[in-house]
Amino acid sequence: MTVNEMVRDAVLAGTGLPIPGPDGHVEVPAASERLQNLVELARTVCGQPVTAINIITEDLQYQAATAGLEPYLCTREDSMCAVGFLSGEPTVLEDASLDPRYRENPYVDGRRGSVRFYASIPLVTDDGFVLGTLCAGARETGRLSGEQLRGLEILAAQIVDVLQLEHRARRLADALAEAERSNTLLAEFAGRISHDLRNPLTSILGFVELGEMDAEAGDDARLPEYLGIVGRTGRRMLAMVEDVLAFATIGGDLQPAAVSLADLVGDVIADLATAVEESGASVDSGELLFTADPVQTRVLLQNLIHNALAYSRPGVPPVVHITGHRGDDGAVLRVIDNGKGIASADRERVLDPLVRLDRQGDPPGSGLGLATCARIAAAAGGRLDLGPAPETGTIVTIHLGPGS
Known part of the structure; x- marks a missing residue:
């Protein structure tokens, strides 16, 4: 499945992963224990000194978890993993400096690093979208056995599952927080409605009682005044009820x-x-x-x-x-x-x-x-x-x- 690169950030946002803000900065949360365990396990499986989980946006690469180095941020143009990750296929190089796609990369030619051994496994979701890569690297040349490569592919699939699971957990936590907030607002709303309707109802009942008392005494001179007050108060209450009903239907x-x-x-x-x-x-x-x-x-x-x-x-x-x-x-x-x-x-x-x-x-x-x-x-x-x-x-x- 080919994804238009112009919409990468929008798709990544839908996964709950961080994307660049207006100033290009990415707020990357600390690696979760699950992701950190998986990236450490990847280093053990491949026997290389450095492994990382890289997330690639339209413009940037950032690291969700690392083993053997501090997480860093770089442009997508400088990223080694961005070169071929959209193919969805693993890349394994014994010496990246000999590959024309990588030998002038700043992490290979000495400007930022001197990577020689390099392996990159794309992180592919079930619908075919490539989030980034699980990569491994070293300053010395090296190789991966077939079993090691298969182990990294299994770990890459597990990383995708963890990323999606953590996204669902965050969404659930947000939904629960919103439900609690809605319940609080509903209770406050009910209290305000009760207060705002109780006062005019009390006024209406009071003037009805006055009218009844005057009628029993044979004096109905003020009855039109009472009815006028009751009518005005009732219309205000009706307007409030209509406003509340209109508010309740907004957005439906x-x-x-x-x-x-x-x-x-x-x-x-x-x-x-x-x-x-x-x-x-x-x-x-x-x-x-x-x-x-x-x-x-x-x-x-x-x-x-x-x-x-x-x-x-x-x-x-x-x-x-x-x-x-x-x-x-x-x-x-x-x-x-x-x-x-x-x-x-x-x-x-x-x-x-x-x-x-x-x-x-x-x-x-x-x-x-x-x-x-x-x-x-x-x-x-x-x-x-x-x-x-x-x-x-x-x-x-x-x-x-x-x-x-």
Whole structure:
């Protein structure tokens, strides 16, 4: 199976192995005990002084475990193992300096090393993807017997199994941690819902009792007032329930399609025309074509623009800029306003459901707007970040994930 080398890092990321960050640096974890035992066993089997498990990305080679040398990082261009590893076949050289493929390699010609004996066994997954190699080397010439070569091939297969097993274990641990976090959030969510619904229900029951008492006394003069309060309170409760139900369904059925940022913002401004006009707001948008669920992305932008209008500074007309560009992980949208802003200590918790800031002059709300936006971004495989605007206000950055 031939794998396009331009997508090597994406495939490696799917295996859970480290890949280069934006600066080219690779965060390589300490070798696991299983991998370290296997690479030590490989050194014993082949009788050579140095063995290593090399992972090869699109640009780099790094070592997941070594025996006989300290792990090192090198470019793929300098890597000996990168020369022929994609063939999936072992390479065994008695003297690498005599092979035209290797004699000018910096690890052979003396610039970085003077390797003579060299053996490389590709690490091939069940679907044919080559992760890297199990290699052995020495400064002196040497040979491998057929049994030694077969032993290294068996160990290479075991290394692939261990790498995949450790990846599954990490994913399971992450899933368990996420489940614990979700359970905690669910308990907090239930507590907030209970609190937010108990108060209006108590108010409704209180005014119903007052109405009943007045009716028994033959005095119904204040009954319309009581009914008005009950009606307004009931409608607020209904709005909260509808917000909670909408929040619960976010991300359940994504329908990706081509989306124009400018068109989407234009639709949102039309929906919020009254609020925009009453606040004297200025809203502008850049252009970006990307792939996303248009309905949920529209909900996201509508919530963010509405927040920018609702949480403006007194006497300062809201100004909202929406921009979009392509990032390393897909489409990136930014909503920048000149409003009250969000204190750094509050930026993480306001993304949780039903969390509202207790600030003077803030309008009433369900506390689900930003949580809904964060959930939409997560459902798209991305995330939502909050930060301060350069002078005052908030910058909301939405990463929509690689599929956008």
